[in-house]
Amino acid sequence: MGKNLIRCIEGTRDYFDLDGARFGKAMKAADHVFTAYGYSQIHTPVFEATELFARGIGEATDIVEKEMYTFKPGSDMITLRPEGTAGVIRAFLQHSMHKQGGLNKLWYSGPMFRRERPQKGRQRQFHQVGVEAVGSSDPLLDAEVIAMGLQFYAAVGITGIRTRLNSIGCSAPECRAKYRETLREAIRPNLDKFCKNCQNRFDRNVLRLLDCKNPSCKELAANLPKSHEHVCGECADHFGKVTEALDAFGVDYVIDPTLVRGLDYYTKTVFEYTHSALGAQDAIGGGGRYDGLVEELGGPSIPAVGFAIGVERVMIAMETLGACCCTAPLMVYGIAAGDEEHKAMSGLLARLRRAGVSCDMDFEGKSFKAQMRTAGRRGALIALILGSNELETGQITVKDMREDGGQSTVPLSQMQEAIEALVTVG
Numbered sequence: 001m002g003k004n005l006i007r008c009i010e011g012t013r014d015y016f017d018l019d020g021a022r023f024g025k026a027m028k029a030a031d032h033v034f035t036a037y038g039y040s041q042i043h044t045p046v047f048e049a050t051e052l053f054a055r056g057i058g059e060a061t062d063i064v065e066k067e068m069y070t071f072k073p074g075s076d077m078i079t080l081r082p083e084g085t086a087g088v089i090r091a092f093l094q095h096s097m098h099k100q101g102g103l104n105k106l107w108y109s110g111p112m113f114r115r116e117r118p119q120k121g122r123q124r125q126f127h128q129v130g131v132e133a134v135g136s137s138d139p140l141l142d143a144e145v146i147a148m149g150l151q152f153y154a155a156v157g158i159t160g161i162r163t164r165l166n167s168i169g170c171s172a173p174e175c176r177a178k179y180r181e182t183l184r185e186a187i188r189p190n191l192d193k194f195c196k197n198c199q200n201r202f203d204r205n206v207l208r209l210l211d212c213k214n215p216s217c218k219e220l221a222a223n224l225p226k227s228h229e230h231v232c233g234e235c236a237d238h239f240g241k242v243t244e245a246l247d248a249f250g251v252d253y254v255i256d257p258t259l260v261r262g263l264d265y266y267t268k269t270v271f272e273y274t275h276s277a278l279g280a281q282d283a284i285g286g287g288g289r290y291d292g293l294v295e296e297l298g299g300p301s302i303p304a305v306g307f308a309i310g311v312e313r314v315m316i317a318m319e320t321l322g323a324c325c326c327t328a329p330l331m332v333y334g335i336a337a338g339d340e341e342h343k344a345m346s347g348l349l350a351r352l353r354r355a356g357v358s359c360d361m362d363f364e365g366k367s368f369k370a371q372m373r374t375a376g377r378r379g380a381l382i383a384l385i386l387g388s389n390e391l392e393t394g395q396i397t398v399k400d401m402r403e404d405g406g407q408s409t410v411p412l413s414q415m416q417e418a419i420e421a422l423v424t425v426g
């Protein structure tokens, strides 16, 4: 008997074939779109001091209370990052990026870890692409960030995104704190009608009662006072300017008073992108402004705004919409008749690859016929054939593998031209 097989951990996944292609397309789109808006890449560690997330995300959040992977390998408590924002702001402060002044636009991608119950679109290791624009309180920036997220979805071929928007106010006493009290007063007479979870949250985090998924809580929440109508003058003005800019950009959105988000660092603008292909876990991305986080993490008072997009959920939507249904095609498969031809083929393919032509060849000593079959199975557009005749006369046969494609034997010096006549290179 062989040894037993080891499988990946529940809530984690491998991506290959079409999923590998979808993942790659999402990464390329992130690079392309975020770079176009002036963002540069940042990569931070996958684990950080537990305190960073406890302070940054908030002690009373589901993430910090029950979902973090926390270890104590030595004397320090460390946690696998459940999200990217806290680490980016930690790095921003550690490397004194604020001392250069101005706005810092940073984007990132990578795995995140949350100990949630796995289901469709919800994993324990998942991936995000995200952006953080640190150093401006301009409402136009909130709108630009929201529009950029939508451009990312368009770039991966996802249509039908819904943008939910709200303002949850700021830390001024007459703003969110007052709204919380207004909300408690409105809820108190009916508190027993809310679910147990909501009743537990009433004192600690009353805003979360607004976004409870329980249908009867949802019904009750619909009639509660709306945060964007109760925030302070400055926050109301900011929200008005964000919606005005979104209207000017032609961005479709709905103001959703029940949107409060699950992380404590948000101030003013919050938003979420949803997609109907996702079922219960329909948030395909989310973010908002967080003007207090830099200070909370020991820095000066610096405003910021950003979002993160869930790559796995993007992949589900891409699959449902048929937005990426094939792996990148192999342009050329090299077929060689014998040892000398095999060696020569390897040199020719190296030359083509440098010119941007994707190529591969056999490394298993397969017969000529079997190599032809592999070229077909791999979906190669062109087979390059090097037999002993060709090798002796300094020629090569270029065979178009598509239906009704012909073939021609050309001098080696014309090989690249012959290929470029059949496929678009670059």
Ligand code: HAM
Residues within 6 Å of the ligand: 082, 083, 084, 085, 114, 116, 121, 122, 123, 124, 125, 126, 127, 128, 130, 131, 132, 262, 263, 283, 284, 285, 286, 287, 288, 290, 305, 306, 307, 308, 309, 310, 311, 312, 313
């Ligand atoms: P978040 O809403 O917690 O925000 O996560 C952003 C996105 O990550 C979600 O909309 C979802 O698509 C995806 N996601 C979250 N949890 C899971 C999971 N268990 N499995 C699969 N996908 C998941 C943040 O993380 C904030 N840091 C966003 C942000 C950046 N706000 C400002 N800047």
